Amino acid sequence: MGATDRGLRAAVYLLRGGGLVAFPTETVYGLGADARDERAVARIYRAKGRPAQNPLIVHVPDMAAAETLIDLPAKGRVAARAFWPGPLTIVAPARARAGIADICRAGKSTLAVRIPAAPLALDLLRAFDGPLAAPSANVSGKVSPTSADHVMEELTGRIDGVIDGGDCAVGLESTILGFEGDQPVLLRPGGVTLEALEAVLGPVRALGIVENAAPDAPGQMSSHYAPGAVLRLNADAPRLGEAWLGFGPDPERGSAISRNLSLTGSLEEAATNLFAHLRMLDESLDYKGIIAVAPIPAEGLGHALNDRLTRAAAPR
Ligand code: AMP
Ligand code: MG
Numbered sequence: 001m002g003a004t005d006r007g008l009r010a011a012v013y014l015l016r017g018g019g020l021v022a023f024p025t026e027t028v029y030g031l032g033a034d035a036r037d038e039r040a041v042a043r044i045y046r047a048k049g050r051p052a053q054n055p056l057i058v059h060v061p062d063m064a065a066a067e068t069l070i071d072l073p074a075k076g077r078v079a080a081r082a083f084w085p086g087p088l089t090i091v092a093p094a095r096a097r098a099g100i101a102d103i104c105r106a107g108k109s110t111l112a113v114r115i116p117a118a119p120l121a122l123d124l125l126r127a128f129d130g131p132l133a134a135p136s137a138n139v140s141g142k143v144s145p146t147s148a149d150h151v152m153e154e155l156t157g158r159i160d161g162v163i164d165g166g167d168c169a170v171g172l173e174s175t176i177l178g179f180e181g182d183q184p185v186l187l188r189p190g191g192v193t194l195e196a197l198e199a200v201l202g203p204v205r206a207l208g209i210v211e212n213a214a215p216d217a218p219g220q221m222s223s224h225y226a227p228g229a230v231l232r233l234n235a236d237a238p239r240l241g242e243a244w245l246g247f248g249p250d251p252e253r254g255s256a257i258s259r260n261l262s263l264t265g266s267l268e269e270a271a272t273n274l275f276a277h278l279r280m281l282d283e284s285l286d287y288k289g290i291i292a293v294a295p296i297p298a299e300g301l302g303h304a305l306n307d308r309l310t311r312a313a314a315p316r
Contacts, residue, residue: 087191
């Protein structure tokens with residue numbers, strides 16, 4: 001479905017009827033459902049095979065709508081003003097009687113809320129005129145989708161529609177910011193860097209950051225963002241038979257199937273390419289192939305890139 005007015009109207013019609021519609025945001029494609037409709041939200045969990053204890057992010061078009069759903073601590077409001085609309089999710093105490101289906105919170109007293117920046121996402125939210133629960137539009141545990149094709153490859157037959165808005169501008173999921181009292185806590189690194197958050201909030205405790213796992217010691221991290229292939233991180237060069245995912249100038253890589261996240265070493269460019277390149281290499285490899293991945297610097301968006309790569313490499 002194209003992003004015409006007619007397409008948007010069709011999407012709204014499907015969503016009002018309790019349907020599932022995937023839509024582009026600047027982070028990744030989301031799988032949207034009416035966040036007030038318990039049955040529609042339950043369908044998200046079924047379509048993705050998502051564990052019921054994993055709460056959803058609710059998307060709204062503006063600050064007024066966000067404040068009807070959550071009780072923002074002072075620093076939450078500061079972060080919201082600085083980064084909304086944008087790739088930041090804020091977790092804060094849920095307001096009673098906000099009308100959000102309980103299963104969005106998966107039993108927690110807090111709710112995760114975001115105002116996305118992608119124009120099509122905002123158009124859809126305004127046209128729908130209500131909150132949309134939307135996790136990434138992929139099978140749970142697999143690589144996140146950054147194009148409408150990625151969504152259709154995995155979810156055709158399980159969802160009611162996709163709005164095609166081309167490739168996602170950021171390419172990594174949102175940063176998730178929570179609070180312990182008024183103390184900001186980073187729950188997941190993502191499209192807004194820790195450095196940018198700290199510039200407006202002061203120190204932020206980083207819980208969710210995973211860096212530079214040793215190549216042969218994948219650590220305790222739970223598997224997520226996982227391709228079919230095995231990942232070998234922080235590699236100097238591909239070994240015989242491995243595929244290669246480079247960052248910056250490539251080493252001699254023989255006949256390896258390869259992709260480069262950013263030849264110039266741009267973390268922003270690497271973020272937009274990560275999930276699409278992982279999918280591409282995965283498809284080119286035989287079952288249980290290995291993708292060797294170049295080191296990514298632990299700064300800026302590199303924190304989120306390393307987090308996703310480490311989870312993608314985790315044992316499963
Ligand atoms: P996804 O929609 O797949 O990007 O995942 C959303 C993530 O947001 C979940 O995996 C949780 O880790 C996080 N999240 C959502 N709601 C909450 C909450 N109330 N408290 C803490 N984390 C949350
Ligand atoms: Mg996801």
